[in-house]
Amino acid sequence: MTQFFMRARRCLAALAALSISMSGGSAWASASDVAAQEAAFQAMLAAPGNIDAMLAYARASVKIRDYEAAVATLERLLDLRPEMQEARYELAVAYHALGAYEVARYHFSQLERKGALGTQEARLAARYVEAGEDRDKPDAMRGFVAAGLSYSDESESFGGAVQLGLRWRHDMGDANTTVWQADARGALFAFEGEGLDVSSLLLRSGPWLALDGTAYGAKIRPYVEVSARWDGDDEDRGTAALGVQYSNTHSAFFSSFADVKLGRSFSFDGGSDADYVAGALGVAYRPTRDTRLRFSLRVSDRSAEVAVDSRSSHGARLDLSHEFAVGFDASDRKWRVSAHGAWDRVDWRNAGREDDVWSVGVGLRAYVHDDLFVQTGLRHIERDSTDDAVDNQANIVSLMIGMEF
Numbered sequence: 001m002t003q004f005f006m007r008a009r010r011c012l013a014a015l016a017a018l019s020i021s022m023s024g025g026s027a028w029a030s031a032s033d034v035a036a037q038e039a040a041f042q043a044m045l046a047a048p049g050n051i052d053a054m055l056a057y058a059r060a061s062v063k064i065r066d067y068e069a070a071v072a073t074l075e076r077l078l079d080l081r082p083e084m085q086e087a088r089y090e091l092a093v094a095y096h097a098l099g100a101y102e103v104a105r106y107h108f109s110q111l112e113r114k115g116a117l118g119t120q121e122a123r124l125a126a127r128y129v130e131a132g133e134d135r136d137k138p139d140a141m142r143g144f145v146a147a148g149l150s151y152s153d154e155s156e157s158f159g160g161a162v163q164l165g166l167r168w169r170h171d172m173g174d175a176n177t178t179v180w181q182a183d184a185r186g187a188l189f190a191f192e193g194e195g196l197d198v199s200s201l202l203l204r205s206g207p208w209l210a211l212d213g214t215a216y217g218a219k220i221r222p223y224v225e226v227s228a229r230w231d232g233d234d235e236d237r238g239t240a241a242l243g244v245q246y247s248n249t250h251s252a253f254f255s256s257f258a259d260v261k262l263g264r265s266f267s268f269d270g271g272s273d274a275d276y277v278a279g280a281l282g283v284a285y286r287p288t289r290d291t292r293l294r295f296s297l298r299v300s301d302r303s304a305e306v307a308v309d310s311r312s313s314h315g316a317r318l319d320l321s322h323e324f325a326v327g328f329d330a331s332d333r334k335w336r337v338s339a340h341g342a343w344d345r346v347d348w349r350n351a352g353r354e355d356d357v358w359s360v361g362v363g364l365r366a367y368v369h370d371d372l373f374v375q376t377g378l379r380h381i382e383r384d385s386t387d388d389a390v391d392n393q394a395n396i397v398s399l400m401i402g403m404e405f
Helices: 002-025 031-046 051-063 067-080 085-097 101-113 119-136
Strands: 139-152 157-171 179-191 198-210 219-230 237-249 254-267 274-288 291-304 311-324 335-348 353-369 372-385 392-404
Touching: 031 051, 051 067, 051 085, 067 085, 085 101, 085 119, 101 119, 139 179, 139 372, 157 392
Parallel strands: none
Antiparallel strands: 139 157, 139 392, 157 179, 179 198, 198 219, 219 237, 237 254, 254 274, 274 291, 291 311, 311 335, 335 353, 353 372, 372 392
């Protein structure tokens, strides 16, 4: 047990050192978009009162999420041209982004009353209004469910797949904007053949505490987590853990996050129980409203009652997602394409074995009607071990139909 906590402290110390070394990067930004905003600002200064110049500057500001600048310019523009509904629509969107949902609803209602919204704009406006009303409520529930088929070339078999996710948020109503959040995730993959089924469930609950007393900036979330996994090969396990999440939005482009937890892993089938510590640290970069990159480093250590089952790992993961409009009449939702790459090195320290595990994948979520979507993905997983007997690789293709709610 003492050795376990010594390794836990080393894991936490490594994460802390990485956090300090990365803290100097909070000024990341999209240089071309910032330059475009500055050029638009100079053009507006050179032609005061020019409607086109003001609108161009406001749109350039929205693109880099400088919503305060956009609101100030659009308000002045509407003072000059109150009949300019295009500017009012942009203003409503900017107010929504700032969290001023009541003001955003007012401008959207003005546009609707005057019949100034096209079909697509009306759908988007309704979605903005609905989202604002949800965020003004003390309780909000969001989630998705999807079901479909998967194929694995390793086992050369098809199988059914089900995934679901739920998030409940409750505004505690205090001066520090505390929000209690509970998350649930589940998955089931049932392939043809014995020992190939995999199912998992995870529950996490705890309050987000604002460190500076505002809705933005640094936050921490102490939480309780329980999980279970059944994979059909005598490795069925459950876990219980206490942890802390950290999140900080440094700018419109850059945010950082961390997650550390300590827990106990229990075997459901007579295997070895274990104490474990796990941590992750990363950054997220959003060069535009529709594009996001997320990079994380992760470490873990598991000390099992049976020494040969003890192991430690470290690795990294990169995720990329991009949303794009397709002009699909049945839904105003943007489609989302995603990709990831991950690597982990697992050291079975008492078994003389070391594994490198790689994973790469791509996916597409296409909204076909409001919140109804079709999702497809391709993933490649490969294990390269010093023990050739456990080397393997697999390509998994999936096609699912789901709904957000």
